Amino acid sequence: MTDGDAALGDAWGSILATLSKDERVTAQLYGFLSLVEPKGIMAGTFYLEVPNEFTRGMIEQRCRMPLLSAIGGLDPALQVSTFAIVVNPDIEQEVLQTGTDPAPVEAAAPQSPYAEAPSAVAPPAQASVEVTVAPRATDTRLNPKYSFDNFVIGQSNRFAHAAAVAVAEAPAKAYNPLFIYGDSGLGKTHLLHSIGHYAMSLYPGIRVRYVSSEEFTNDFINSIQNNRGASFQARYRNIDILLIDDIQFLQRAVETQEAFFHTFNTLHDHNKQVVITSDLPPKHLTGFEDRMRSRFEWGLITDVQAPDLETRIAILRKKAQSEKVMVPDDILEFMATKVSSNIRELEGTLIRVTAFASLNRTPVDMSLVQTVLKDLITLDDDNIIAPVDIITATADYFKLSVDDLYGSSRSQAIATARQIAMYLCRELTNLSLPKIGQLFGNRDHTTVMYANKKISELMKERRSIYNQVTELTSRIKQTRR
Numbered sequence: 001m002t003d004g005d006a007a008l009g010d011a012w013g014s015i016l017a018t019l020s021k022d023e024r025v026t027a028q029l030y031g032f033l034s035l036v037e038p039k040g041i042m043a044g045t046f047y048l049e050v051p052n053e054f055t056r057g058m059i060e061q062r063c064r065m066p067l068l069s070a071i072g073g074l075d076p077a078l079q080v081s082t083f084a085i086v087v088n089p090d091i092e093q094e095v096l097q098t099g100t101d102p103a104p105v106e107a108a109a110p111q112s113p114y115a116e117a118p119s120a121v122a123p124p125a126q127a128s129v130e131v132t133v134a135p136r137a138t139d140t141r142l143n144p145k146y147s148f149d150n151f152v153i154g155q156s157n158r159f160a161h162a163a164a165v166a167v168a169e170a171p172a173k174a175y176n177p178l179f180i181y182g183d184s185g186l187g188k189t190h191l192l193h194s195i196g197h198y199a200m201s202l203y204p205g206i207r208v209r210y211v212s213s214e215e216f217t218n219d220f221i222n223s224i225q226n227n228r229g230a231s232f233q234a235r236y237r238n239i240d241i242l243l244i245d246d247i248q249f250l251q252r253a254v255e256t257q258e259a260f261f262h263t264f265n266t267l268h269d270h271n272k273q274v275v276i277t278s279d280l281p282p283k284h285l286t287g288f289e290d291r292m293r294s295r296f297e298w299g300l301i302t303d304v305q306a307p308d309l310e311t312r313i314a315i316l317r318k319k320a321q322s323e324k325v326m327v328p329d330d331i332l333e334f335m336a337t338k339v340s341s342n343i344r345e346l347e348g349t350l351i352r353v354t355a356f357a358s359l360n361r362t363p364v365d366m367s368l369v370q371t372v373l374k375d376l377i378t379l380d381d382d383n384i385i386a387p388v389d390i391i392t393a394t395a396d397y398f399k400l401s402v403d404d405l406y407g408s409s410r411s412q413a414i415a416t417a418r419q420i421a422m423y424l425c426r427e428l429t430n431l432s433l434p435k436i437g438q439l440f441g442n443r444d445h446t447t448v449m450y451a452n453k454k455i456s457e458l459m460k461e462r463r464s465i466y467n468q469v470t471e472l473t474s475r476i477k478q479t480r481r
């Protein structure tokens with residue numbers, strides 16, 4: 001078994017990217033593939049772990065050929081030609097610990113991948129916010145980490161949260177479209193995914209699709225290049241809820257906007273729900289045709305604002321609970337005071353603090369937090385970090401070239417450096433996952449997601465990785481003085 005976690009993540013990321021474009025792989029099947037943990041490559045076999053028998057059966061019976069052809073497309077240097085699936089119920093645990101409510105395996109075996117969508121969506125008899133989210137995402141594009149259960153409500157997001165719940169409970173009946181705007185890292189993506197999970201738990205079989213506008217653009221361009229317009233249309237029109245993230249990235253993309261315009265009209269005309277997020281309200285979105293902007297205003301427009309101190313403390317507390325770390329209240333408050341605007345940054349701080357405590361086997365106390373915070377960069381408007389600074393500093397630090405990080409080498413040293421650079425881009429800049437993927441040689445956003453998760457975990461387990469991330473951060477900080 002190779003221990004090149006990073007190379008493995010890259011290989012699996014590229015398999016997922018191929019499968020996401022394979023017409024034989026429906027969104028539901030892709031949902032099962034998203035539960036896979038790549039484990040290693042040995043004697044030509046790619047070993048994959050899944051949480052239960054049900055998932056193994058689905059992948060083996062329905063995805064075998066597409067998976068084999070995607071494996072065939074991997075770098076020949078990996079010398080892999082087939083795959084084997086092993087059931088490991090611990091993965092189940094891992095998924096549940098990320099915040100989704102525990103659900104028995106039977107329930108987790110999603111009904112929705114098979115269920116036909118209801119012809120008309122009727123509101124549930126007793127819909128209430130307390131209903132738990134769907135057992136797990138049955139559409140891979142929904143991140144199980146983001147549910148209403150672990151969304152902290154405060155003054156800054158109360159209205160947006162209520163609107164999101166209403167839309168999930170009565171799709172296309174409450175507000176259509178729902179348009180949520182606000183600065184980066186304030187929970188818009190979290191709300192979008194929560195709508196998807198909650199709606200799927202209320203209406204088994206409902207067809208939900210989450211897409212970032214960058215993915216929508218790529219999908220559209222690919223469909224033109226490969227003469228697959230019909231399947232593009234089917235993918236975006238035969239659904240009940242479309243959740244589209246960061247619509248501002250369609251600014252000035254005339255043809256993609258046109259495609260989105262028709263998608264929107266078709267969905268709206270057929271009483272299907274559309275939820276849109278953006279960094280700005282519709283009337284300030286330049287580079288969009290008026291007819292598009294006016295449609296954004298048809299339903300409800302709501303914003304999310306920077307959280308106040310209490311909400312920041314509550315978010316940290318919830319996060320610490322889900323990570324199962326004990327952090328005293330005065331320390332949570334101290335951290336929340338130091339990092340004031342971006343919630344992603346707040347989470348990054350907690351990851352580093354808990355990693356440091358876990359490596360040193362010490363409880364989280366004030367002096368530990370002060371040590372860790374000293375090396376952190378606080379982002380504010382005057383303090384923008386360019387991804388190129390991160391990439392150059394990382395290449396320099398690991399004595400690699402920038403091209404190594406952009407390129408496709410799967411040597412473990414390069415792959416780990418690349419993952420660290422991706423992690424820092426996610427933590428220290430406002431770039432979205434697809435944008436970071438593009439920066440690193442057009443990689444899929446799932447590769448960036450994997451890198452982010454991997455480095456957060458490795459920081460807790462390996463002192464060397466923690467030190468590398470910390471030293472690099474302080475170098476980046478110094479270059480900006």
Ligand SMILES: Nc1ncnc2c1ncn2[C@@H]1O[C@H](COP(=O)(O)OP(=O)(O)OP(=O)(O)O)[C@@H](O)[C@H]1O
Pocket residue numbers: 146150151152153157182183184185186187188189190191246315343344347430431432
């Ligand atoms: N109210 C909240 N409760 C719990 N976690 C939150 C809340 N708001 C944001 N977060 C967390 O903060 C992080 C950033 O949020 P998210 O990605 O949803 O922001 P965003 O507004 O979509 O940013 P961007 O515009 O950059 O995509 C996520 O990990 C999310 O779970």
